Amino acid sequence: MNFPIVLDIALGLVFVFFVLSLLASEAQEIIGTLLQWRAEHLKQSIEVLLAGNEREKEKAAQELADALYESPWIRGLDQEAKGTIARFFRRVSHLIGRIYRALTGQRNVFGVGKTSGPSYIPPEAFANSLLERMQLGNLWQVLAHERISGFARDRVLAPVSNILSDLKASTGNEFLLNAELQQLEQGLHQIVEDFKAGIVSLPESLDRVINRLDEFGLMASDILPDNHPLTETFLRRLDYIRRGLASSPTEKAALLSKLRPNVAQLLDIFDSGSPAYGELNRLAQTGNPEARALIDRLAQAPVTPALRSSLAAIARKVEVTADSTRDDVKLFGYELEKWFDRGMERATGVYKRNAKAVALLIGIATAVSINADSFHMATRLAVDPLLRNAITQTADQLTAEATGDLSQNIEQVQTAVNQALNEIPFPLGYNDVVVQQQLAAEQAWPIPFIPRRLLGWVVSGFAISMGSTFWFNVLKKVINVRNTGDKPEGPRE
Numbered sequence: 001m002n003f004p005i006v007l008d009i010a011l012g013l014v015f016v017f018f019v020l021s022l023l024a025s026e027a028q029e030i031i032g033t034l035l036q037w038r039a040e041h042l043k044q045s046i047e048v049l050l051a052g053n054e055r056e057k058e059k060a061a062q063e064l065a066d067a068l069y070e071s072p073w074i075r076g077l078d079q080e081a082k083g084t085i086a087r088f089f090r091r092v093s094h095l096i097g098r099i100y101r102a103l104t105g106q107r108n109v110f111g112v113g114k115t116s117g118p119s120y121i122p123p124e125a126f127a128n129s130l131l132e133r134m135q136l137g138n139l140w141q142v143l144a145h146e147r148i149s150g151f152a153r154d155r156v157l158a159p160v161s162n163i164l165s166d167l168k169a170s171t172g173n174e175f176l177l178n179a180e181l182q183q184l185e186q187g188l189h190q191i192v193e194d195f196k197a198g199i200v201s202l203p204e205s206l207d208r209v210i211n212r213l214d215e216f217g218l219m220a221s222d223i224l225p226d227n228h229p230l231t232e233t234f235l236r237r238l239d240y241i242r243r244g245l246a247s248s249p250t251e252k253a254a255l256l257s258k259l260r261p262n263v264a265q266l267l268d269i270f271d272s273g274s275p276a277y278g279e280l281n282r283l284a285q286t287g288n289p290e291a292r293a294l295i296d297r298l299a300q301a302p303v304t305p306a307l308r309s310s311l312a313a314i315a316r317k318v319e320v321t322a323d324s325t326r327d328d329v330k331l332f333g334y335e336l337e338k339w340f341d342r343g344m345e346r347a348t349g350v351y352k353r354n355a356k357a358v359a360l361l362i363g364i365a366t367a368v369s370i371n372a373d374s375f376h377m378a379t380r381l382a383v384d385p386l387l388r389n390a391i392t393q394t395a396d397q398l399t400a401e402a403t404g405d406l407s408q409n410i411e412q413v414q415t416a417v418n419q420a421l422n423e424i425p426f427p428l429g430y431n432d433v434v435v436q437q438q439l440a441a442e443q444a445w446p447i448p449f450i451p452r453r454l455l456g457w458v459v460s461g462f463a464i465s466m467g468s469t470f471w472f473n474v475l476k477k478v479i480n481v482r483n484t485g486d487k488p489e490g491p492r493e
Contacts, residue, residue, distance in 0.1 A: 005382070007482045012381040012391040013374070014478055016426065017463045018471035024366045024464045028359060034096045038119040041354070043069070043109040045347030046126075049340070052306025060304045064133075066111045071129035077118035123337035123344075131333055135297055136266050139280070140329050142290045143261040145196045146283055151259060152188040152209050155245060160184065160216065163237045170230050180219045187212045202260055206252070213242055263315035263332045270303050314339055356465065364461030371430050373456030374463065376438050380427040387427070392482075399476050 032038065043065060051061030068074060097116075101108055110117045131137060161181065168176050188209060195205040217238050224231040246252035261276070268274035283291035303311075314335045318328055366372065381388050427434060438453050445452040463471075 004482070005388075007478065008388045008392050009378060009381045011395055011475070011478050011482060012388055013378060014471055014475050015391050015395045016372070016377055016428075017460070017466070018468055018475055020363075020366055020370075020372055020460070020464045021466065021468040021471050024359065024362050025468050027366070028355075028362050031362075034093045035100055036093070036097055036116055036119075037355075037358075038351070039117040040109050041347065041351050042119060042121065042344075043117055045344065045350070046121075047109075048347075049343040050304055050307050052304070052310065057304045057306055061307075062109075064304060064307070067133055068126070068129045069111070069117060071132055073125040073129040073132070074118065074121055077121060077125065078116055123340045124333075126340045127333045127336035130336060131329070134270075134303065135294055136263070136332070137329050138290070139266050139269060139294055140261050141196070141198075142283065142288070142294060143265075143276070143279065144202055144259065145192070146279075146288075147259045147261070148195055148202065148205055148209075149192045151206075152192055156209060156213055156241070157185055157188060159241045160213070160238065163234060163241075167230060167234045177220055177223065180216055180223070183219075184212060184216045187215075203256055206246075206256055206259065210242070210246055213238075213245070217242065260328065263318050263328050264312065266329075267308060267311055267315055269298060270308060310339065311336075359467070360461060360465040363464030364457060366464055367457040367460035370428050371434060371438075371453075371457075372428055372460040372464075373438060373453050374459040375452055375456040376434070376441065377427050377456075377460075379441065380437070395475060396479060396483075399479050 046068070047058065047061045047065045050064050051057045098108075100106075164177055164181060168174055191200075191205055191208045191212065194200050195202065200208070217235065220238065221231075221235055224234065246255060265276045268276040269280060271277060280291050280294060284295045315332065318332050318335055381391070427437075442452050447455075
């Protein structure tokens with residue numbers, strides 16, 4: 001057997017594997033769609049991410065994942081089909097999925113009464129869903145509001161009231177600076193309410209508090225008599241209060257860090273023995289409705305220890321990279337998105353490995369169902385020049401028309417494959433001729449106890465599982481080698 005014939009046989013086998021790979025790929029896509037493999041794998045991957053691969057925490061992680069899927073951020077991604085025909089096929093696919101789970105005993109990962117879920121979740125949707133579930137944004141706002149309110153009350157208004165009381169006692173004037181003090185109190189109250197409403201940020205609120213104190217000092221210096229010892233004493237004590245708040249940018253940053261709840265403190269809320277939980281609980285007991293609602297909500301939103309450990313590591317990273325002008329919760333949300341992305345990259349690798357195993361099973365099933373025996377096909381291509389020439393001509397035509405990759409020329413490829421299936425007598429199937437030829441070849445098979453046909457099916461199954469893109473690329477390379485010959489010599493001088 002010369003080299004060109006060997007190339008033709010190889011080309012024929014590659015073309016057959018390419019055709020069968022196309023059929024198997026379509027079958028795998030249909031099965032995956034009906035059984036929602038991508039959606040199921042995504043939900044299971046999120047559960048693994050939340051559980052941290054701790055088997056004893058799987059139940060809690062499943063409950064948390066179910067709760068996240070109820071969030072509007074994720075629930076809106078699973079859009080229902082529109083139209084009578086589309087809804088009919090959706091119901092059929094859901095029914096097939098229920099039957100499959102009933103027969104295999106697999107858990108319905110979508111939850112009780114659910115039959116489907118999204119096949120893809122954007123990182124920001126997951127992060128927002130988790131933050132909403134943990135109520136970190138609301139928790140931050142409640143604690144920060146209480147702290148800025150307490151700061152304005154205890155560090156500004158109370159000391160100013162004390163030194164003003166001393167001034168009144170020294171002068172005997174009970175009405176001295178009452179209007180200005182009331183104005184300061186109203187201004188501080190407005191600053192706190194503006195922060196609560198989200199109109200201004202925490203650093204801006206702190207600046208406004210200090211500015212209000214400065215304005216009170218200017219008004220006091222205008223009203224009180226000049227060069228009077230009591231006036232100088234009052235203004236000096238007022239300056240001490242002002243300098244104790246933010247005498248330098250460093251002092252201001254330190255004060256701001258005390259007022260701003262960091263993410264690590266927010267995560268400690270889930271520990272009933274932590275100072276942060278105690279602070280929130282005290283607010284709830286003093287009649288703060290937002291704090292009371294958060295206490296009740298957090299009791300219904302358990303967080304797995306593995307998730308808390310992962311979130312704590314993210315929080316530590318946020319503490320290192322955050323500055324006094326940024327919102328820690330927002331930065332924490334961005335880091336959550338990156339964490340989710342990394343987890344989904346690992347999940348994608350697992351899905352590809354699982355898909356490869358499924359492709360192998362489907363490939364073997366395809367080979368058995370249509371009797372695609374690699375040894376028999378190679379034998380027929382070697383002894384049947386008409387079959388060999390028909391396949392090589394079709395392969396040449398296919399690669400000539402499809403100049404790009406497989407995904408860009410899928411229509412031309414499908415047309416060529418359909419034509420080949422109709423016109424070329426492939427050595428496939430269970431017709432009498434093929435079966436008799438296989439039985440005759442078994443007589444000279446040297447390996448006992450392993451039928452030649454069975455081993456041929458396995459080889460074909462492995463080949464089919466390689467995928468149509470792989471065989472399409474191999475097909476082009478074999479044709480290039482086959483069509484490459486000696487260049488014709490130029491005219492001699």
